[in-house]
Amino acid sequence: MTLTLRPLRAEDYRDAARIFFCAVHDGTRHAYTLQERRAWAGDSIDLPRWQTRLASLTGFVAVENAEPVGFMAMIPDGHLDLAFVLPSCAGRGIGRALLDAVEARARALGLGRLTTHASLAARPFFARQGWRVMSEETVLRAGVSLRRFAMDRQLGDARDQPCDIRR
Template sequence: MMSIRPYAEQDLADIVAVFTDSVHQIASRSYTPEQLAAWAPLSPDLEQWRARLSGVETLVAESRGVLAGFISFTSNGHIEFLFTAPTFARRGVASLLYEAAVQRLASGGVKTLTTDASLEALPFFESRGFSVTEAQTVERNGVQFRRFAMTGPS
């Protein structure tokens, strides 16, 4: 049984662990070890994460008390984060989180969503009607990455 609820401060360490594990295990199909280490350092800065999450709304998916994934988004419809714990990958967690975020944003009048999708996330967003508006090369900690600015329906 999966439940979706708002992020709480006590979720911080679990969210950072899900992000780090997801990047290093799932995104390893598309990115080099150097890119993974720059994107998701194995010793994350929790204060930096606390600051990042303070500017967005975050929903978490939980199964039997275990954090299965999370989505973070701005009030104007930009999806900042959508990550699933590797043990819950391909089990509908991202879809549940996405639908919950869409409902919240639509109730606030948001009609268009945007995101910056990784190579791994690109097919997920395309399957929900998003299209690439720009292929980008960005830099994190001195390492370059490919990602895609995307726009989609809410």
């Protein structure tokens, strides 16, 4: 199977919504209760909300065999707003490839730092990529409290990054 990355487009909202919904409801079962997952992602996909949301973001989609399997998107100030991979594709380097692309884009835009609000499930992934926890947070979604982490990563010049010859 060949993985390719391409820029995220506004018309990707259906695929992004599906990936998000599956990632939250199936991929975070070990970290969040059913009530918490329902408060976070809802009981169904709100396509008009996703169509609006994607219009203001920049990012990348991971595609495998013509099927979108993950995406990451940031707002112009360098806040990584969305980072999701289908649970059936987790652990295969897709998240890392997407994050590398987002970080390269951020550097190209002259950003020196990225931030995110990582879920309990995403925190270990970001920590392995050199992100640090700034604080633990609790947010209210649909009347339910959810734990997450404010995290950041300083972006040096691409020449300062470790070289990985496997890519």
